[in-house]
Amino acid sequence: MTNMLVYFLAFLLLVFGRCRTSFGQYSSDQCSWKGSGLTHEGHTRDVEQVYLRCSQGSLEWLYPTGAIIVNLRPNTVSPAAARLSVCVKPAPESSGTNIYLDLNGRLRPLLREHEQAEGLVRCFGILEGALFIEAIPRTDISRRVTAFQYELVSEELTGDRPSLAESCHLCNEDELLLSACTKDFVARGTVTSVHEDAKENRTSINVDIHHLYRQKTQVFVPGGPRARRWSGSITMPRKCALKVSDDDILFTGTLRFGEARMGCATRYGDFLRWYKRAQRLGTNPCHLETD
Structure with a gap:
């Protein structure tokens, strides 16, 4: 019995010692x-497992060697979780690795090192695999940092399939009414200026908002051209850009990494006509305050 107790205590010390080392390094x-x-020094083929269970967060890997597998999982057991997508936005200084999708040992490129430096955002279905981040072998690993933000999104977006906004899809009546009830931001206003970014192949519009129905986070701030107004900017692909005008527009869209991205948009008069018709029929998906 005494020998068994000694062996058991030795085992506990070994386990706690390893845990202490792990927590000290990560x-x-x-x-x-x-x-x-x-921590991989002398073991450059080591692969670490990382588990993240939030709707958004970040990763920072200093002096990358070997590889890490990042398992992104929603903190829910809802069947809808399987339809989630993940968007990854590298930091401008991110380097030293190539990032792949790992599905049952099969690797598919997601972000090469040079694409990380360009700040390209990549999205993929959550069931398409874990992130396999592999260090590029170098004799000097100093000043190498792989860093990115991630967000779980409800739309079905991937690096190969464009979103509705990216394809300049003209939303029909039902899609617009649903967007007005479910998107991250819903606002009514006008386009005051347009700025093109040829390098990123996108356009940013500045907007003057006079009725803010909803915003998930504060992308539109008080202090527009007139009292009780808001102002801000919305991005979209260049080919989808709206023009400066006095037309009253209903803007809807999503927030990605603190940036407002256009979803469905239409003249407010058209939206109001569709909304009132849905009210009469009892098919409106939610109640919105209208004039």
């Missing part, structure tokens, strides 16, 4: 992870 919670490849 910083992690359910949303974000920070680690160092220096």
